[in-house]
Amino acid sequence: MTLVPSLPPSLPFFVYGTLRPGEPNHDHFLRGRTRAEEPARLHGAALYDGPGYPYAVEGPGIVRGDLVTARPEEYAALLVALDRLEEYAPGDPRNLYERVEREVVREADGTPVRAWVYVAAPAVAEGLRRRGGRITTGDWRALR
Template sequence: MSAGAAEGAGQLPFFVYGTLRPGEPNHDLCLRGRTAHEEPARLEGAVMYDGPGYPYAVEAPGGVVGDLITAIPGEYGELLAVLDELEEYFGAGDPANVYERVAREVLSADGTPVRAWVYFAAPRVGRELRARGRLIAEGDWRAYVGPYSPTHRDAPAG
């Protein structure tokens, strides 16, 4: 399903797996006060690489740990714009994209498949990561970097 078709089918939740997760710095900056529901989730068919400083999901056999975020009614359009800007997503297939926003099924906390927006590494970024990147084998950003605190690690973008 194309991004436009998915948007026309309804307002999809977002699967976040790095600095946008609850308790992470970009959650506070971008999501606080705009979410109606947040729950643990898992994306199958993807692996995670260190950016460095922030993660990228790349489609490949594996799994990525994250959270499913549902926007407060009335906040969806603004939230979508904020996340697209943060992730440097300018439109489907734009060569300047750092991430591509793609609709994928993720597994909610109870194992139910839910269609959600996922920001994957753009093709050029994904090629570079596959060639020279640092794979986060467990697919869990928090397990990889440890708990966030402003004195423990920088507040990265992405």
């Protein structure tokens, strides 16, 4: 009997940095591959400024971003592309980010939605908490 690895659930993505509409990676990775994009927020995380991109660090705070729902026919390829962009590989201790399932809230109506979020990997998060530049507004665009 051959075991087939289980695929992760097809959840929308919560993006808060270079993948947001109007940001550089949005057009490259998301344009034409999404069914919906809407403002949302992630509770239970703080935002830190990184080297040209932000990190969400789990803990007290709110991160503002967008909930992106992929077109079904694009989902598998988009998941692979975003994992590569974020340099995420399951179980790799060198990860900069971890892809985690979290609840985010739609800005329009307050509806909670389960989504994939790329958060700072534990070692990165620890360093940011100690000496990183926290974005107090929770909105990376506020710095730009």
